[in-house]
Amino acid sequence: MSGNRLPVLADVEVIEGELVEDDDQALVQFALPGVDAEEPLTAEAAEDLADSRPERTSTTYNEQWRYFKRWCAAEGRRPGPRTEETTMVSYISHLRRHGGRDRTGAPVSSLRLAMAAIRDRNADAGFAKWPPTRAANALIRKQAARFAAEKRAPRSSPPVDRARVAELQAGVTASSELARYRDLVILHLGYRTRARRSEQAAYRIDSIAFVMLADGGEEMIVGKRTSKNDHWSTGKEYTVRDRVAIAVVRRYLELLAEYGQADPEMPLLRGITPKGGLMPVPKTGIGLTGHAVNRALKRMIARTPDFDAPTATSHGLRAGVPADLGAQGYSGAEILAITDGDWASEKMATHYAKSGARRGGRGSEGQAQQALDALTIAAPPDDGVGAHQ
Template identity: 70%
Template structure:
């Protein structure tokens, strides 16, 4: 008996002593011992529990935490308690508020934002021990109503306009000149986003050691940027981008030098950091992360808001990813050629969309031979005199 007990899995917080039962042959099914009524097959090992706690991507946790803060702030403003345990009425009321007054223009948040809000609230409750809470039936009905209302109003998700070189030059006027650290960080977001065709989550993942400055034999300088690429939480090992634009090199080098003056340029530290309105650098948390993808997008939108006469007020940081394809298309490159040049897309679907936007901005024909073929299909003109004659000779039957 003692030898068998020594081979049992350890449970640190077992409330009662282990009780062993005999293995009983029940129709060739062996029934194992029970642990004070608790089936060990339903209990996670400590290692498994620890693995599950860290299994979710960090950026997903950050997004949910940010959404929870928005919900908690709304509750505080309306004399409510967010929980957890969150009441069903609070979640329904908050989603109703977003449905009516959320979004960029205050006419209602998109369906994706409502789903994210509900998921974040339920996730916070699950982590607090309230699994599958609050009930989502009523909230889901509101989300379906929003989807139906948007469909009737023909409100579809809009792609961010491409942020090409001309728009970047314009946005540079919207950086905060009175706080150098913020100014050069924001310029880094612009130039790295454009040159590496980076999504906001990919920009947030940059570290100091993602940037390497090199001097070539002819004396020119280049910057090599290592970017891990992500899509739907699947991260690749990434690729390198060689940048020889002197403006981009100067921007990133200046920003890193400012971080170095603060003792914050160690290789493992995040490149993009949160900065307070007074210009103080925010500390790196234990998770080792800097700005989130959402924070990168907010910084970009602040530049848009501060830039006078900017022609794409609905732009987001994702437009930086489309900038190079748009510029290359305006120079005459086809979507297939742009794919080969950039090596960032595996199909021409999105590249063609970006290319058309670039051609429209350049005032060029973006339809090519396909449209020329359709234009060649000419219907003979209508014989107006014959039509008038037939109309005059017609008389309705009495």
């Protein structure tokens, strides 16, 4: 096995379904009664199908395909398409043993995503349902059994609350003012809009608007396209009145304008060259990918030696506000209402609230905990608790 290091495949959202590459030449195979499968699609139908693929799916699959090609190059294998079944199985085996954050094995979700991306690229090239999945699925089941035996639970990022945001931003040092403010925008918008990494990557220049208030104050309106498992909604607006967050975003936009890169349709978060310059927008029209957003946060953590949550990911920014509200004593239901339904149920909001309460030195609150606390047991009748230890 080559010593080349591969990108860590962790904390990825599993995308289900067989999807078509966002390409004008994409072909779709189907069979309906009375329909000639050899009859070509009309130009309008081809365009509709190409446009129907969510942008985040294409981005994620393309990134996974690049990881696979990099591994193939290191191992002297041909990625395809047509990808050999043995090549895909060998790659899944490599990730099973050496992937993940700690390089001791990628989680099951990452293995499934890698396999889905390879099969998706082969389907686009005309090799539907290829490579076969039986052997790869056997390895994935083996990984699931291994994780269960080792009692590895799905990992959750520690919340990056406002204290941690302040600590990270104090340590933000970059190759240029542009790079510094790009990182600060990731911190502040991730926290203020409770954004997933994919949602941060989807921000455009016109996602931001500044509004002057009658009392002389100012607020920033942030439009966020919200997603979960690739079901994109029409979006959601966030009102931000924090002066630091507004100043950070405003300065970053000014720097983009100095590069002539502040057109409304352009991506907000951009790649930065090693010397601190602005990278061009790739053909995909995307600035930073979701994984690049996560890597940027990881670099900030690495540059902050005493940071108390070294395993935090960009998802921790999404958890920051509910953790801070939990530290103030708000319940999961109250947090869900305050954040206007940023989560589909109380469960995750309550989870983050408890984390914030513990971090703030508070115990768990709510009727359920009070009911459990009321189940007291009398001390032994002689010397008291601990007398016979």
